Amino acid sequence: MTTEQMEDKVRETLHSVALDRVRAPGDLAEQVVRRRSRRRFSQAAGAAVAVAALSAGVVFGLGGGGAAEQDRPVRPAVSPQGWKPWHSDVPGVSERGCLADGSSLYCGGSDFDAAKFDANTGERLWTVEVNREGDGPDHPFAARDGVVFAYRNHTARNEPGGDYMGGTDLMALDAGTGDVRWSVRMPQDDRGDQAAMLINGAIWANTPSLRTMSALDPLTGEEKWRHTWDKGIVCQRAVLSGVPHLACTPDTEKAHDTDVFRLDPVTGSAEKVTTVPGRQALIGTSGDRMVLGGLKADADRDLRVTTVSGSGKQSSHTYRTEGQVANRNVVGDLLISVSWKGEASVASLSTGKTLWTAPVGVSMPDEETLTGIAPPAVSEERGIVYFFSPTGDLSGLDLRTGERVWRAHVDMGRTKFRLADSPQVLLYEDVLVARNGTTMVSLLPRTGD
Amino acid sequence: MKPSNHDEFRDFVAMRSTALLQLAVLLTGGDRHAAEDLLQIALMKAYGRWAHIQQPEAYVRRILYRQQVNRWRLRRHRAETTVPVLPESDGGTGGDSDSELRIALWAALGRLTKRQRAVVVLRYFEDLPEAEVAALLRCPVGTVRSTAHRSLAKLRVLVPELGPEGRTEQVRPLSYSSKGMQG
Numbered sequence: 001m002t003t004e005q006m007e008d009k010v011r012e013t014l015h016s017v018a019l020d021r022v023r024a025p026g027d028l029a030e031q032v033v034r035r036r037s038r039r040r041f042s043q044a045a046g047a048a049v050a051v052a053a054l055s056a057g058v059v060f061g062l063g064g065g066g067a068a069e070q071d072r073p074v075r076p077a078v079s080p081q082g083w084k085p086w087h088s089d090v091p092g093v094s095e096r097g098c099l100a101d102g103s104s105l106y107c108g109g110s111d112f113d114a115a116k117f118d119a120n121t122g123e124r125l126w127t128v129e130v131n132r133e134g135d136g137p138d139h140p141f142a143a144r145d146g147v148v149f150a151y152r153n154h155t156a157r158n159e160p161g162g163d164y165m166g167g168t169d170l171m172a173l174d175a176g177t178g179d180v181r182w183s184v185r186m187p188q189d190d191r192g193d194q195a196a197m198l199i200n201g202a203i204w205a206n207t208p209s210l211r212t213m214s215a216l217d218p219l220t221g222e223e224k225w226r227h228t229w230d231k232g233i234v235c236q237r238a239v240l241s242g243v244p245h246l247a248c249t250p251d252t253e254k255a256h257d258t259d260v261f262r263l264d265p266v267t268g269s270a271e272k273v274t275t276v277p278g279r280q281a282l283i284g285t286s287g288d289r290m291v292l293g294g295l296k297a298d299a300d301r302d303l304r305v306t307t308v309s310g311s312g313k314q315s316s317h318t319y320r321t322e323g324q325v326a327n328r329n330v331v332g333d334l335l336i337s338v339s340w341k342g343e344a345s346v347a348s349l350s351t352g353k354t355l356w357t358a359p360v361g362v363s364m365p366d367e368e369t370l371t372g373i374a375p376p377a378v379s380e381e382r383g384i385v386y387f388f389s390p391t392g393d394l395s396g397l398d399l400r401t402g403e404r405v406w407r408a409h410v411d412m413g414r415t416k417f418r419l420a421d422s423p424q425v426l427l428y429e430d431v432l433v434a435r436n437g438t439t440m441v442s443l444l445p446r447t448g449d
Numbered sequence: 450m451k452p453s454n455h456d457e458f459r460d461f462v463a464m465r466s467t468a469l470l471q472l473a474v475l476l477t478g479g480d481r482h483a484a485e486d487l488l489q490i491a492l493m494k495a496y497g498r499w500a501h502i503q504q505p506e507a508y509v510r511r512i513l514y515r516q517q518v519n520r521w522r523l524r525r526h527r528a529e530t531t532v533p534v535l536p537e538s539d540g541g542t543g544g545d546s547d548s549e550l551r552i553a554l555w556a557a558l559g560r561l562t563k564r565q566r567a568v569v570v571l572r573y574f575e576d577l578p579e580a581e582v583a584a585l586l587r588c589p590v591g592t593v594r595s596t597a598h599r600s601l602a603k604l605r606v607l608v609p610e611l612g613p614e615g616r617t618e619q620v621r622p623l624s625y626s627s628k629g630m631q632g
Contacts, residue, residue, distance in 0.1 A: 001612045006601050007573060009611070013554045014475060014574040022474050022481070024466035028492070029459040036493040133562060324497075 034253070075382055077430040077444050086122035088440045089413050093124065095437050097139035099148075100426040104175070105433065105440075106148050108139030113152040114173055119428040122442060126178030128171075132156040137422055138191035140173075142198045147181065147218050148173040149203055151191045170196050170205050172221060182221030184208075194282070200242035200265040213237060213244070215268060225268030235261075236282040238290045240310050245290055246270070247282055255279035260290065260308050273312035280306065284330035286349055291330050305335065307349055317352025326364065331378040334399075336385055338373055340364060344387065344397060358402030360387050361395030374423040379430065384447070388425035390436045396445055406447040413439045454499045461505050462492060469509055475570045476517045478559030490516055514571065514585050518564040550610055557607035565600040572597055 001009070025031065080103070088094070092111025099106045104125075105117040114128040131153035140150040154167030168191060171183040186195065187210050196205035202215035202224055211233070214226040227246075229235050235248040244263040250256045258280040261270045280292035289307040306316040319335065328337045334355075335347045342364045345357040365372060374388040384396040384405060396406035412434075423436040433442045466488070473484035473491075491512040495505060502508045558566060571582040572593075579597075583590040605611050 001605075003601065006605070006611060009550070009554060010558070010569060010601070010604070011573040011576075013551045013558070014570065016551050017475065017479070017555060019471040019474060022467065022471045022484075024462075024470040024488070025485075028466050028489070029462040032462070032489050032492040032496055033455075035489055036496055135562065135564075 077382065077446050079444050080120065080429045080431060082120045083428075083431055083442075083444075084121065085444070086442045088117070088122045089438050090124070091438045092134075093127065093438070094435055094440055096134060096137055097422060097424055098426060098433070098435055098440070099140045099143065100428055100433065101143040101148075103428065104143070105426070105428075106140035106143060106150070107435075107440075108134060108150060109438070110134045113171075114140050114148065114150045114178065116148075116175070116178060117440075119431070119433065119442070122440065128152070128173060128178050128180065136189075136191055141193075141196070142203070143175060144198055145218065146175045148175045149196065149198075149218075151186075151195075152183070154185055170203075170207065172203070172218060181219065184216065184221055187212075194237040197237065197239050197244075198242075199239050199244045202265065204237070204239070204244050206237075211235075213246075213263075215244075215265070224266075227263055227268045227270055238282055238285050240285055240290055241288040243288075243310060245273075245310070247276075247280060247290065247292060249279050258292065260312070262310060273310070274308055274314060276306050276308060276314060278304075283328070283335075286330055286332055289349070291335075291349060305349065305352075315350070317347075317349070319347055319352070319354070326373050327375050329375045329378075331376075331385075332380070334378070336376045336378070338376060338387065344376070344385070344402065346385070346399070346402065355400075356402035358397060358404070361397060361404045361407055362387050362389040362393035363391050365390055372422070374425045374434075377425045377427055377432075379427055382430060382447075384445075386425050386427075386432060386445070388423055388434050388436075390423045392434075392436075394425070394432065394434060394445070396447060406445045408443065408445065410434055410441040410443065412436050412441070458496055458499050465506055465509075466492075469506075469513065472510065472570070472574075473513055473517075475574055476513060476563075476567060478561070478566060479555065480559075487513060487517055511585055514567050515587070518567045518586065550608070553608045553610065554604065557604050560607060561600055561603060565596055565603070568593055568596045569600050 091109075093109040093115040094107040095110055096108035100119065103119045105119050107115045107117065109115065111130060111134060112127040113130050113134055116125040117123065118125060128150070133153070138151050140148050142149045149170065149172055152169050152171055154169050155165050157165055166189065168186045168189045169183040170186055172181045173179065174181055184205065184207055186205070186207050190206065194206070196203055198204070199215065203218050204213055204215050206212070207214050209228065211231070212226050212228040215224040216222065217224060229246070229248060232251055233248050234251045235246040238245045238247065243265050246261040246263065247258050248261065249258045255278055257278060258276045259272055260274050260276065262273050263270050276292055278294045280294050283291040283293045283305065285291060286307065288310045292306045292308065294304045294306070303319045304316060305319060306314055308314050324340050326338045326340045328335070330336070330349070333349050335349055337345050338360050342360045342362075343357060344360040345354055347354045362373070373390070377386045378384070378399065379386070383399045385399050387395045387397070390412070392410045392412045394408045394410065395404055397403065398405050423434070426433040426435070428442070431442055431444050433440055469491070470484060470488050473488045474481060477483040477487060491509045494512050495502060495509050499505075558569065561569065567586065568582060571577050571585065572579070577585070579590050579593045582593045586593070605613065
């Protein structure tokens with residue numbers, strides 16, 4: 001069959017599909033409005049950036065956010081030993097995102113579920129090929145004690161009928177060699193921030209069922225304990241200083257209160273520590289505090305943020321959201337937000353006060369784009385919060401005042417077919433790694449010299 | 450949102466949602482559940498910007514395409530997939546090979562990647578030129594061309610009855626009869 005005939009046959013097939021039997025539900029508009037309402041709730045609370053909050057919060061601390069830290073001046077950037085500026089643009093290795101861990105970068109792409117890079121040089125050290133295809137936004141998400149954790153397709157095979165068998169595995173890789181130490185099948189294809197997390201002595205993963213979180217030995221994958229919650233309940237997961245916690249609420253249209261449970265990291269036994277009024281979305285963690293967000297019913301631009309300590313102590317503040325939030329991050333005591341209008345704001349979780357509001361300093365992508373701006377990254381050491389737009393703009397604002405202390409533009413290469421990208425800016429000591437799609441650029445933001 | 454905008458949105462959904470859902474069904478390879486989800490997401494985005502949108506249908510279609518190739522992993526377990534929509538048979542001619550070929554081809558379309566399927570639907574269902582497809586998906590024209598080429602090549606592998614590229618051209622024109630493909 002010639003190409004033209006083939007095209008005609010495809011055209012004919014598409015037009016022959018029995019679409020007249022497809023009817024949209026009569027209440028679709030209402031469904032959309034209701035769903036958007038729930039989504040706005042979630043977005044305003046910033047649940048989508050929980051993992052960024054977790055990683056940044058752990059790495060950069062900023063615990064307490066006291067006056068001494070707020071007053072710390074921006075110090076000059078110092079180049080790590082052996083580092084030189086580098087640029088990488090290799091298809092297939094980094095489109096899904098990266099994890100910075102010391103002098104190593106672990107990335108995922110369309111061809112590799114994991115690829116290790118030397119953060120000093122950009123040299124690729126090892127790779128783990130995808131099973132079939134790598135088309136999601138997931139990437140290696142944690143590394144500890146010589147083990148890197150990532151996801152991959154359960155199999156590349158098809159069922160006898162020809163359909164893809166699918167499924168997701170959590171896998172543990174040897175950080176030195178990239179060898180797969182062990183893998184465990186997940187009950188669904190959720191590779192999001194809360195699918196698996198490091199806790200004290202284990203990797204805590206949503207397996208083997210949708211309503212179960214299990215603690216697995218990081219070296220062997222052996223199950224240490226599991227905790228299952230009741231049907232009809234949804235539980236968000238967070239780790240506070242290495243201790244697993246659940247924030248659970250009934251899965252209903254009507255919003256119910258949210259119960260917070262602490263799980264013993266050794267035995268898995270659960271203890272209810274408090275109940276937070278209303279349905280809450282997990283924004284992130286701050287040391288041993290869980291940061292939850294809920295919208296006030298009478299003014300949905302107001303974000304009600306509640307922090308819950310491991311002992312159950314609650315503290316709530318309301319933040320005014322000016323315009324739709326493009327990205328948000330919790331770092332230490334700070335709630336950092338960027339609006340689609342290009343305004344950055346930093347608020348204290350302890351006091352509820354907005355510390356400053358300032359232009360973000362990068363050109364914002366169109367709100368219609370599905371990628372958005374990278375989650376803000378904070379260098380506690382330098383007292384700077386960094387922003388990165390997929391256009392290649394970078395900026396650094398003084399964490400104390402919002403004053404712009406640095407800006408740059410990096411060439412992110414020609415636009416390629418990389419619609420699934422979500423840009424990132426990562427920190428390796430004082431060095432930045434800006435990543436969008438296949439392109440990674442490592443540079444030292446020189447300020448305060 | 451102003452009440453008038455809300456009413457406009459409801460009217461638009463009432464008027465155009467079935468056509469848009471049909472498009473979403475094609476984009477998702479016949480998975481009705483995924484198609485509804487895709488359309489809901491596109492309409493949610495439209496709803497949020499309703500006051501600023503000049504051409505709602507074009508806007509929603511654009512979001513549908515982009516969202517489909519950009520979706521987060523939403524593959525479901527086999528047990529959760531809905532019964533796919535099938536191509537119409539030619540009616541009453543059970544075992545008609547042309548119908549069988551279309552069904553096989555439709556099944557194969559469902560096994561393309563989301564990106565490949567979006568390009569195929571835009572090129573061969575919407576009949577858009579490569580440049581317009583590229584603009585919609587925000588990628589180079591060359592990428593559209595190569596994606597379409599790879600998609601057709603993959604379909605040939607998945608549906609061997611289609612034969613290798615150009616084979617019949619060298620022998621004689623391909624025709625289909627009720628007894629099967631004649632080469």
